[in-house]
Amino acid sequence: MDMETTYFFVGIKGTGMSALALILNDKGCKVVGSDIEKYTFTQRGLEQAGIKILPFDENNITPGMTIVAGNAFGDDQVEIAKAKEMGLKVLTYPQVVEMLIEETTSIGVAGAHGKTSTTGLLAHVLSGVSPTSYLVGDGTGKGIPDARFFVFEADEYRRHFAGYHPDYTIMTNIDFDHPDYFTGIEDVCDAFQELADHTKKALFVWGEDEHLRQLKAKVPVYYYGTAANDDIRAENIKRTTNGSSFDVYLKDEFLGNFTIPLFGKHNVLNSLAVIAVSHMEKIEAKAVASELMTFKGVKRRFSEKKIADMVIIDDYAHHPSEIAATIDAARQQYPAKKIIAVFQPHTFSRTVALMDDFAKSLDLADKVYLTEIFSSIREHDGKISAADLGKKITKGGAVLQLDNMSPLLDYHDDVVIFMGAGDIPKYEQAYEELLSNLSLKNN
Incomplete structure (x- = not known):
């Protein structure tokens, strides 16, 4: 790594990119980056490390920088295009990781x-x-x-x-x-x-x-x-x-x-x-x-909290195998409680390809709710919806709306698992607010 150059990360809030930026910063490199302004869970660590996050803008690029391009961005992205025009070095995320591997x-x-x-x-x-x-x-x-x-x-x-x-x-x-x-x-x-x-x-x-x-x-x-x-x-x-x-x-x-x-x-x-x-x-x-013995786990993998009389688990599971593993873990820790799964299907292509497997894994829970499919920037809208998956689920399958999470208030002294790789934490937060408000009224 060159300690004299500034590494500019295009898409610095991505999970891999933010981690890589933190590594280079820790090693003494100068690091700055750009991304969308919407808050993501990765930016707190970047901010705590004093790494500046800028909105996308070709004027961010200055002579002498080395650009690290996020996997989602091509040569037509404004900053990458400007860097190439200026003759700056543009590295991909995997190329920078390989530099660390060799050391x-x-x-x-x-x-x-x-x-x-x-x-x-x-x-x-x-x-x-x-x-x-x-x-x-x-x-x-x-x-x-x-x-x-x-x-x-x-x-x-x-x-x-x-x-x-x-x-x-x-x-x-x-x-x-x-x-x-x-x-x-x-x-x-x-x-x-x-x-x-x-x-x-x-x-x-x-x-x-x-x-x-x-x-x-x-x-x-x-x-x-x-x-x-x-x-x-x-x-x-x-x-x-x-x-x-x-x-x-x-x-x-x-x-x-x-x-x-x-x-x-x-x-x-x-x-x-x-x-x-x-x-x-x-x-x-x-x-x-x-x-x-002292491992505390990683973010969004079986992260749990207790609100009122409910256990709430947040997990990144977005594939049938992962869903089955998460429900198995919950059963081990809470064998006497009812397990309620709230699943956000992630991408239309994955939901279509694995629909029967999704239904089979989700049915390992005692009750299942879905949210609408979280569509990826990598694909166009599909012709299916979460309701199509819901029809294949025997343990429920109703589709929840963000502005009405009240069906989950029917459960007491149970476990709710929110699973997905999209914006499922929004639904979890809405439920937690409902649950907290209800608990305050009852007390």
Whole structure:
């Protein structure tokens, strides 16, 4: 990294971009950026770091800057066009991440689901034992000038991870997501194969994923999971309302007993991947176990609060597999309570492609409500609506409106999970206000 140049981030509020901006700022680089003026949850961290956020304007670009272009922006964006006209260096987000990868022992975390939670967990554990820089998909980033490790989330969308060459790669699963880009599951597998080919030291992959089992690699591949043929196994799993504990074996070698304050089978698997990488880097099992116990989670992944007599959980889940995992986690933590799911479908293309799977996963809840589909800037309006999904759901499926969240007031001493990748937090906030006002009146 050049400490003399100013790095200008186009689209700095994006989750990956904001995290990357924080890393460069921490490393001593000069950082500034631009974005829309609408508030996003990522901007607080940028503001706290003293990073200036400007509205899009070609006059923001000055001589000597290096431009970092967000993945959503092309050469026709006004600032990028001005930078090119001025002959300035324009780097993509993946190109800057690759620069960080080359400086350290790097661990990339890829997968259709679970990569943010796993990246956050790995960053937390390694930070506790050695200087670690990290880039997490919830907008969290930290740069350490002389870091031993760099932990980063590797996103498969539009093959953004194709230019990465990490020392280690964790792959949590392969699934058909992003139907607006990938042609099918074979296309997704091809993208993951490319990342496997670029990995320098070892791969850690979930052993129960049939697609991951078919990947070829020039480096050792370690399968993690709960099956007898997995290299790194969790056995004697105990799931309680306080979290999960399990024994870990590498082949026949006992690595130790580990406890996590997290819920759901998927978090046991994520922890296994973290334990495996740590073991390969000769970090003591006791130190790993100690760090696992203090993990608080990542933003918008099973974030919970209590208002009146209700538990409210906020989760980024926007794919059938993620919905099932989130409901499973809620059942573990709150086995005696009714689980109400409020789901915002994200993009028309995903809703059409996976409609039956969405209905099946949502029906794992006791009652289901939907919001209208959150449409993406990447696609045009579809010919379907949330009501079409609602018809396939047996546990409800009514569509809620932002100005009338009162149907949720029928539930008491229960759990409501708000799930989605769009603006679902608006609906959660509207419900919380209703609930708070009702609680005040009753008291």
